[in-house]
Amino acid sequence: MNDKNETKISHISAVDQVSERIKQAITSGQWKVGTRLPSEGELAEIYGVNRLTVRMALQKLNVLGIIETKVGAGSYVRDFSLARVFDGVSEFFAESKPHDEIYALRMLIEVECCRLAIDNATGEEMEDLNRQLGRYLEAKEICQNSADPADLEKLVDEDLLFHYQICRISRNSIYEDIFLLTRNYIRQYLTTIISIRKQKGSVGGYTSEEDTHVKIYEALKAKDFKSCKKAYHKTVYLDPDE
Secondary structure, three states, X not given: OOOHXXXXXXXXXXXXXXXHHHHHHHHOOOOOOOOEOOOHHHHHHHHOOOHHHHHHHHHHHHHOOOEEEEOOOEEEEOOOOHHHXXXXXXXHXXXXXXXXXXXXXXXXXXXXXXXXXXXXXXXXXXXXHHHHHHHHHHHHHHHXXXXXXXXXXXXXXXXXXXXXXXXXXXXXXHHHHHHHHOHHHHHHHHHHHXXXXXXXXXXXXXXXXXXXXXXXXXXXXXXXXHXXXXXXXXXXXXXXXX
């Protein structure tokens, strides 16, 4: 492995960058078929990102059939055709989609994940979600007063990770896979939403206390699905005031 200081990456599209770095290590022969990858904590340190980012990158590689994660045993490189997998998937998800279609997808999948998370999430998982919420709010505060595109990208990343965490704690692996397979669409959509709201003077359209991500978390914690669904609509709709 290269020196850790040389392998750290920027916050822009962190999940994509981490998954790409791991893919490159596999295709170069650094990690061969059957090899056990470093732990989430080790990969987070190597690439200079948090563990949730690493987990999402690994899950993406699981969906693509590049690695296989075994409960309690770690992640291993699988034997598969790199060219076939990546050529097909990357081409399919390269084009943008209408915003109303992405909105419908998110309300269908992510709201259902909220319902399942209310029933299935553990106390520890809710604490993890709260920490991710904190990272999102911190990035939002920075982005509100910044013209740096990197700060916008950072906020989009943290926003995406917050919603991914909800899918993960729903304990429905198919919904989680769908989120990962469509994450490029969702990321484009988030960038549009945040840019529109920033032009209005507030990145989230609300103060931190009124931010709908906070309301989603509070509703999940209170096991209040009705309030959670209402907050989710305001979060994912292009104009939250409609």
